Amino acid sequence: MIFKGNVFLFGDDIDTDAIIPARYLNTSDPDELKMHAMEDADPEFPSKVQKGDVIVAGKNFGCGSSREHAPIAIKASGVSCVIASSFARIFFRNSFNMGLPIFESDEASKEIREGDEIEVDASSGEIRDITTGKSYVARPIPPFMQDLIADGGLIEHIRKTGKI
Amino acid sequence: MGMTIAEKILQAHTDTPEFKQGDIIRVNVDVALANDITAPIAIHEFNKSALDRIADRSKVVFVLDHFTPNKDIASANQCKMVRDFAHEHDIVNLFDGGEVGVEHALLPEKGLVLPGDFIIGADSHTCTYGAMGAFATGVGSTDLAAAIITGQAWIKVPSTMKFTFVGELQPWVGGKDLILYLIGDIGVDGGLYHVLEIDGPAVSSLDLSNRLTMSNMAIEAGAKAGIIRADDKTDAYVRLRAKRPYTLYESDPDAQYVSFKEYDCANIEPQVAFPHLPENTRGISEVGEVRIDQVVIGSCTNGRIEDLRIAAEIMKGNRVARGMRCIVLPATPEIFIAAENEGLIKVFLESGAIVGPPTCGPCLGGHMGILARGEKALATTNRNFVGRMGDTQSEVYLCGPAIAAASALTGRISSPQEVM
Ligand code: SF4
Numbered sequence: 131m132i133f134k135g136n137v138f139l140f141g142d143d144i145d146t147d148a149i150i151p152a153r154y155l156n157t158s159d160p161d162e163l164k165m166h167a168m169e170d171a172d173p174e175f176p177s178k179v180q181k182g183d184v185i186v187a188g189k190n191f192g193c194g195s196s197r198e199h200a201p202i203a204i205k206a207s208g209v210s211c212v213i214a215s216s217f218a219r220i221f222f223r224n225s226f227n228m229g230l231p232i233f234e235s236d237e238a239s240k241e242i243r244e245g246d247e248i249e250v251d252a253s254s255g256e257i258r259d260i261t262t263g264k265s266y267v268a269r270p271i272p273p274f275m276q277d278l279i280a281d282g283g284l285i286e287h288i289r290k291t292g293k294i
Numbered sequence: 295m296g297m298t299i300a301e302k303i304l305q306a307h308t309d310t311p312e313f314k315q316g317d318i319i320r321v322n323v324d325v326a327l328a329n330d331i332t333a334p335i336a337i338h339e340f341n342k343s344a345l346d347r348i349a350d351r352s353k354v355v356f357v358l359d360h361f362t363p364n365k366d367i368a369s370a371n372q373c374k375m376v377r378d379f380a381h382e383h384d385i386v387n388l389f390d391g392g393e394v395g396v397e398h399a400l401l402p403e404k405g406l407v408l409p410g411d412f413i414i415g416a417d418s419h420t421c422t423y424g425a426m427g428a429f430a431t432g433v434g435s436t437d438l439a440a441a442i443i444t445g446q447a448w449i450k451v452p453s454t455m456k457f458t459f460v461g462e463l464q465p466w467v468g469g470k471d472l473i474l475y476l477i478g479d480i481g482v483d484g485g486l487y488h489v490l491e492i493d494g495p496a497v498s499s500l501d502l503s504n505r506l507t508m509s510n511m512a513i514e515a516g517a518k519a520g521i522i523r524a525d526d527k528t529d530a531y532v533r534l535r536a537k538r539p540y541t542l543y544e545s546d547p548d549a550q551y552v553s554f555k556e557y558d559c560a561n562i563e564p565q566v567a568f569p570h571l572p573e574n575t576r577g578i579s580e581v582g583e584v585r586i587d588q589v590v591i592g593s594c595t596n597g598r599i600e601d602l603r604i605a606a607e608i609m610k611g612n613r614v615a616r617g618m619r620c621i622v623l624p625a626t627p628e629i630f631i632a633a634e635n636e637g638l639i640k641v642f643l644e645s646g647a648i649v650g651p652p653t654c655g656p657c658l659g660g661h662m663g664i665l666a667r668g669e670k671a672l673a674t675t676n677r678n679f680v681g682r683m684g685d686t687q688s689e690v691y692l693c694g695p696a697i698a699a700a701s702a703l704t705g706r707i708s709s710p711q712e713v714m
Contacts, residue, residue, distance in 0.1 A: 143482055143571060147679040151686075153660040156361060156368035158335045170681045190483035194679060195658070196418040198335050198434040199346045219487050219518055220418055272319045274448065279605035281432060284436050294320050294446050 131252040133210035133231070135182035139244040142188035144171055146221070149192065149200040159282035163199055181208035184250065186242045188214065192221025201230045211250055213257060213268070215239035226275045227284040233257065233268035243265075252279075296546030298454045299437050299521050300489040300520040302344045303543060313519040317452045323353060324411040326366060326441040329397055330358040330369065332416035335435035340442055345525030348383055355387040355406060356380055357397040360372040360654045363659035368440075376698075395626025395652045397492035399595035400503075403628055405535025409524035409542050414438065414447050417515045419594050419676065425502065425509035426532065427524025427542055429489075432513060434466035443634035452518045454489040456551045457505050459496035461559040470596055470674065470694035471505030472496070473511045474565035475557065478575030483518030488552065491545065492522050496559045502531045503600040507694075510595045514572040566672075566707055568678045576710045578697060586691070588671040589620040590683075592650075593657045596695050597625030599632045605699035606638040608710050614646035615705030621663045623650045647702065659683045663688075672707055674698050 150172040152161055163226035168175035191201060203223050204212065211231040225232045232254055238257045240258065242248060246261040255268035279288040288294060301328040302375060307322045328336050333356050355382035356376050361369035398419050401407045416438040425431035433447065440448050459472055486609060490512050497505065505522050512520025524542040532540060550583035566581050568574040591605050602624060614620045622642045624630040629650060633639050642649050656663030657675040665671055665684030670691065678690035691707060
């Protein structure tokens with residue numbers, strides 16, 4: 131699978147309250163949540179983001195609460211994948227469990243710039259910055275988690291295999 | 295090779311005979327917890343799976359504590375969905391209405407989480423129970439749905455970082471100050487993917503309440519769990535409440551750690567975390583003049599009776615500063631009753647504080663104490679991210695109950711020594 135889109139750049143420690151503020155957690159409807167995705171980090175994000183676009187962030191992306199509303203809001207907003215230098219652990223597992231592709235690359239996170247057009251090959255983990263011509267390789271995804279993505283998330287995986 | 299407490303608990307809960315750090319293993323879950331924000335998504339996933347199978351209903355716990363008593367129609371609908379599901383599937387551990395307490399204060403009190411358990415919760419502060427010698431970690435709603443269906447969770451075997459607190463605790467210093475100090479030292483991603491094992495004579499000298507405060511904030515360093523060995527104090531607390539057997543584990547002397555740190559409590563004064571990250575800590579003597587509009591005393595971090603006693607001791611016979619809102623939220627009904635019986639509620643009300651029901655309320659900017667643009671709050675809660683308690687232009691400072699109570703009286707961040 132290849133993802134292609136323009137980059138929205140964010141800094142370090144983007145927390146779940148910035149991704150989807152708690153004041154909107156009285157619903158879990160993706161169509162409502164997407165209208166407030168990333169709002170407290172960039173109020174214009176929900177209106178600017180286009181289908182396929184990519185979030186690139188610094189370290190510890192998604193820190194804070196366990197709310198799955200965070201990856202749901204990002205996915206529903208049309209973002210195809212997230213690249214960061216590191217992810218907070220609950221956000222990391224939530225993304226795989228619900229099928230939002232995420233990639234860890236310190237170099238890509240430091241060098242890719244706002245608005246660049248990039249392409250990500252999910253199977254090889256190759257990240258290509260079309261604007262600058264540079265390429266990066268994301269940290270490999272463990273086999274179990276590749277299975278989760280291939281099956282379409284944790285619940286589908288359980289349906290298929292009868293166990294986790 | 296020796297094992298840590300975390301490794302021993304994982305070993306007792308998995309069928310994988312041998313594992314090493316970084317392996318992904320399946321683990322049997324003793325308790326699967328969710329609240330009124332995370333349970334609806336878990337139930338949605340459960341229904342979507344069409345498996346209609348609950349591995350063990352006695353292990354499922356739902357606490358409707360975040361936006362309750364229901365703050366609006368949407369949150370009322372979310373609670374109703376959880377309540378209906380619990381009734382339909384015979385989930386006895388549903389805490390609703392007057393039985394609601396803030397989940398991580400409630401579960402230890404009810405004897406639902408025990409030493410040696412492997413616990414997951416669709417709430418990041420599930421790590422609180424590490425203070426009881428359990429492996430407890432926050433997950434998402436999909437993980438929780440999977441645990442409800444299969445009784446299991448997947449986990450990447452973590453390595454453990456060790457933190458030892460030695461030396462004499464300084465006046466008005468408690469578990470909150472020690473953990474803020476630790477987070478200030480290693481940063482909000484300093485424990486990412488790791489287990490923090492916290493020990494030392496200073497931690498042993500703390501009561502369980504203060505230890506729960508410490509483990510509660512392990513996630514604020516990015517950690518998977520924050521484990522404190524269960525000792526006689528833990529056992530004395532648990533023995534009265536447990537309805538099933540439990541195990542007290544100790545790390546082996548030759549257990550492997552990725553790092554060691556020692557902190558001397560002689561150097562740790564009461565701490566305050568400045569906006570907008572829990573790592574922005576300063577000792578109280580370095581805070582300077584910070585005027586505040588609101589003080590919140592409560593939450594799963596510092597809403598227990600021991601915290602309320604400290605606050606009342608400082609506030610007794612004094613008045614909350616003019617223009618200040620001081621909101622006190624006992625974390626559970628049992629704590630509320632104890633506070634009433636000990637006369638603490640009267641102290642708070644007579645000092646001009648507001649006393650509210652057990653709820654998360656303002657801690658995550660839900661209700662009952664939302665901040666306006668430009669306002670500053672000082673709270674005994676655990677997060678001070680942008681917009682956490684209201685407007686994105688408001689600010690939250692974090693501290694323990696003593697600093698919070700003293701500051702409610704002066705209207706600016708203050709040491710108890712100023713008012714006593
Ligand atoms: S009190 Fe705050 S931190 Fe604790 S469970 Fe409630 S919202 Fe979360």
